Amino acid sequence: MASAVFVPIALALFLLAITWPLLMQLEQWMPHWAAMIVTLLVVVLAVATLGSVVSLGFAQVADRGPQLGERVRELARSVDAWSRSAGLPAIGTAASGRLTGAITSTVGYLREGVGLLVLVLAFLALAMAEVRDFEMR
Numbered sequence: 001m002a003s004a005v006f007v008p009i010a011l012a013l014f015l016l017a018i019t020w021p022l023l024m025q026l027e028q029w030m031p032h033w034a035a036m037i038v039t040l041l042v043v044v045l046a047v048a049t050l051g052s053v054v055s056l057g058f059a060q061v062a063d064r065g066p067q068l069g070e071r072v073r074e075l076a077r078s079v080d081a082w083s084r085s086a087g088l089p090a091i092g093t094a095a096s097g098r099l100t101g102a103i104t105s106t107v108g109y110l111r112e113g114v115g116l117l118v119l120v121l122a123f124l125a126l127a128m129a130e131v132r133d134f135e136m137r
Contacts, residue, residue: 011116015124023036
């Protein structure tokens with residue numbers, strides 16, 4: 001349960017450490033709030049680029065999904081036929097069901113990842129806003 005809070009904070013602090021030089025350079029030319037916004041936009045752009053690359057890969061797999069699904073069903077049927085001929089229970093259909101369960105859980109993980117990203121960006125914005133006060137103490 002504590003990881004639900006500590007992981008986003010740790011990631012935000014990590015991103016703050018990475019983006020700190022950019023923030024300091026930008027603050028020489030613009031106010032702190034503007035430098036914060038530009039830095040956050042750079043982080044969002046980097047995450048969006050990474051997300052686009054990953055989603056492109058998923059889209060290519062999804063395009064081939066019907067073909068892959070049919071191949072998995074054929075393989076499950078052949079494994080079932082082999083296992084029945086060997087006197088074993090049918091295992092191919094169960095493996096196909098596990099694959100469907102894995103896909104469903106992956107969608108859940110993606111949803112959780114988006115929530116984590118929102119929390120990390122919020123903590124990063126708060127950390128950037130407060131870092132000046134902390135530096136002065």
